[in-house]
Amino acid sequence: MSVMMIFLAVIAAIILWWMAQHRLTSKPWLEVGPAPEAFRERQLSIEPARIGLGVFLAVVGSLFSLFISAYLMRVETPDLWSTPIPRLLWVNTTVLIVSSAAMQWAKTEAQRGRSEAVRTALLAALATAILFLTGQILAWRQLTQAGYVLAGNPANSFFYVITGMHGLHIVGGIVALGRTMTKAWSVPVSNRVRLRVDLCALYWHFMLFVWVVLFALFAGWANDFVDICRQLIS
Template identity: 60%
Template structure:
């Protein structure tokens, strides 16, 4: 329960911090002018409040974070049972983690290039992020196959069930993000693309990718046993 509350508090703090910087409390009908920022071509462009779709994404990520926090809390409570045997972590998960981290870095690179309007660099950055995310999903399926071949099946013990459930849930969210990222990548290679809409799509894809990377790092630490050591350390310091 303590782990769940800490995770929810962290998610809420991140959302509040982001919303506080998006001029959501501004009153445009009372403003006599608009804030101007220099564009990449030397012209001035208007700074607008955050689009509703971006706010909706952060609300959705808050819900996703709550779902994973509940699952992690249940994991900690269940592992105290006598019928719990830890599931070994396949070495392939290290490669998958690196691929997901590189995918997130590629999308951050694409986000920066989209801001400056450099389409010739944006396109390969998006393609790299998409390919690495697909590689991550394929690697996760292969890790499942290695575990089942070694006898660690779904119904063998609660640890196996949680491993398949959490990695499967995370994989489904990655798959959903891939659908949006693939659509964004195809639009980037189109000749008639709206720059502002493409920039927003790249920004949303990057935010989603960073969040799912953070969730996966938490899950990976959980499976590897590092999270357990951290919780024990915190309990020792608080007692």
């Protein structure tokens, strides 16, 4: 339970920081003076999309926090032994970091209005995301060939279910990224394209954060962190 609360607190802090960065906590009825046309359009068209993504990420964060809490409660039972971490997961983690960096690059170039650079960055993000998913499948095959099947041990089940759920969210991100790329290739960089790229970048960074937490969990590092937190709380 303490792990879930810690993870939810981190998610809440990220969401509050993001809301403050995008003026979602501002009070427009207290502002004085006529609002520019561009600002009115931003309030009508951009903010609902950002709010929707923020709510979705909060739900996703809560889902993974429940998985993590259940895993840590189950890992203390004597009939559960940890699943070995394939070395390929280190490579997959690096690939996902590169993919997130490519999305940040696309966001930066979109803000500068450089269409060609945006398309190149989006292609790099898409290629590395697909490479990450491919690496995850190969890691699963390595484990199954070594005898760590889904029904062999509760730890195996947790590993496949949680990493599979994360992979499904990456697939959803790829679908959204594909739509963004279609828009970026059809028209020059516009406010709508910038919004799509910005939201994709935020989603990519969030999924990277979730994966780093999961990787630390399965590698055993999270247990030491939780013990330290419990000692501080107590």
